[in-house]
Amino acid sequence: MNRSTTNKDRRLYDVIVLGAGPTGENVAERTRAAGLSTVIVENELLGGECSYWACEPSKALLRPVLARADARRVPGLRRAVAGPLDVAAVLDHRDEIVFHWQDDNQVGWLDSVSVDLIRGHGRLDGPRQVAVRTPDGDTVLLTARHVVALCTGTGAAVPDIPGLDAVRPWTSREATSADRVPGRLAVVGGGVVAVEMATAWQALGSQVTMLVRGDAGLLPRMEPFAGRLVADALREAGVDIRFGASVASVAREDGDVRATLADGGELAVDEVLFATGRAPRTADLGLETIGLTPGTWLAVDDTCRVTAVADGWLYAVGDVNHRALLTHQGKYQARMAGDAIGARAKGEQADETTWGAHVATADVAAVPQVVFTDPEVAAVGLTTREAERAGRRVEVVDYDLAHVAGAHQYADGYRGQARMLVDTDRGTVVGVTFVGPGVGELLYSATVAVVSEAPLQRLWHAVPAFPTISEVWLRLLETYRDRHPPGRS
Structure with a gap:
């Protein structure tokens, strides 16, 4: 495959993909499988945030913590x-998981699926046009016959706080690497990110202090009991959690980071991690x-x-569209x-x-997520609060997992x-x-269960093995049945 570039290099493809994280790679693989010539443009490592600074390294740090x-x-x-x-050993294993921040294996995978690669920063330059500035200073001009797909993901959103630039704070990238x-x-x-990194670094030896703005608790987008149980466990492990604590300014003095809080208090630490949300990487994509x-x-x-955008030539896939940042x-x-x-x-009608x-219905109805803390949190579909806001009539069925036989074995x-x-x-x-x-x-x-919309009567016939934690499904169904016995009007 010819990857050379020259000044005024012009190329024509069916599909141009900007961003070679997991999302961009999957778009490129599917369009190539459909017979469309496809090129992917990446300015950093192939594999993206997840492979090198998020999911993979964070779980490599957390796995020994949770196993212990x-x-x-x-x-x-x-x-x-x-x-x-x-x-x-933990850090060495983390480094192996991320291939020591080298992407040779990802390049080999792109070759295996016949997707071209151009390294450099790609920007839109009008409809169906992309200009790529390569590391050697050349420019490659790309034209898409059909589609440009923006798969550039997100970066850490850091608040505008006095002194932050001089402090060089950690974001999720520094915390995982x-x-x-x-x-x-x-x-x-x-x-x-905050609770997972607090879990990991406390177990690895840090004295961790969590500063949480407001009093909504941890994991505020999940069921409230999830945040409470995680907070209880973090405190038992030695983490200092302070709710209603906002950082007003930061400074680095004699090697320490000194954070001044909104209430006038101060905190001296070696490093400060801002896990305060994500922002789309669209500032320098030529959207204008x-x-x-x-x-x-x-x-x-x-x-x-x-x-x-008219004519349907521009797609935005993954985090950049803000549907589900996972x-x-x-x-x-x-x-x-x-697809x-x-x-x-091919001139066919998409199945919408x-x-x-061809539609991402699960982004609305059934987004699954695991938070790898101790205890773990796993959730899919609506929370009680979301159901209420949507006007859905739901019944809440709770069960104490400690009463499941499999939990006793676990x-x-x-x-x-x-x-x-x-x-x-x-x-x-x-x-x-x-x-x-x-x-x-x-x-x-x-x-x-959520995606299939299986009736509860059918779920009765999905028998959990004994003694496993999955027996909680039976207990949840029994709890619901006991409230609504057969024959009751």
Whole structure:
């Protein structure tokens, strides 16, 4: 494959993909499988944020933490895992998971699926036009016969706080790629990145303080009991959680980061991590050349076409469209969008029916997510609050996971909770949340229940194995049945 570039190099493709993270790679693979010539443009490492600075390295840091926590709850293993974690081994394994921040294997995969690669920064230069500035200073001008797909993802959103630039704060990238354990770490935020990184670095030896603005608790977008159980466990592990704490300014003095809080208090730490949300990477994509506003999220239809652009040639897939900021959802969107692009390029009608072959219905109805803390949190579909806001009539069914026989086998003193939301008009499950050790492996079954819209009467026939934690499904269904015994009007 010819990857050379020259000044005034012009190339024509059916599909141009900007961004080679998991989303962009999946779009490119699907359009190439449809017979469309495809090029992918990437300015950093192929594999994107997830592979090198998010999902993969964070879970490599968290896995030994959670495995040790599980083992300590099992009689007969406590003494065997009583000591501290081998920090060097954990960090070495993390480095291996991210291939030491080298992307040779990803390049080989692109070759195997016959997708061209141009390294450099790509910007729109008018309809169906992309200009790529390469590392050697040349420019490659690309034209798309059919589609340009923006798959550039998001970056950390850091608040505008006095002194922040001089402090050089951690974001999720630094938190997942650090080569040493800070003695004292402040984590600003209370969402998924904040709780996962607090879990990891506390277990690796940091004295962690969480500064959470407001009093909504941790994991505010999930069921409230999830945040409470995670907060309880973090405090028991030694994390100092301060709610209603806002950072007013920061400064670095004699090696310390000194954070001044809005209430006048101060905190001195070695590093400060801002886990305060994500922003779309659209500021330097040339959106202004097609009449769009740089730096904004890109609104799309259910096949990921940008709704503000005529003729349907521009797609925005993955985090950049703000539908569901999760790697697996971006890959899901990519499969739908890639197949839709292939169909439309052949002059076929895209299948835009609900749960159709080309629409990302699950972005609305059934987004699954696991938070890899101790305890784990796994959720899919609606929360109680979301159902209420949407005007859905739901019945909340709760069950204490500690009463499931499988939980007794899993751990001594198991603590957890399960919640199922039943659509009372249709008799189907529309949301599930599990909190407890090992519940991440329950999530796919919950996702299938929500996506399939299986009636509760049918779910009775899905028999869980004994003794496993999945028996909680039976207990949830029994709890609902006991409230609505047969024959009661």
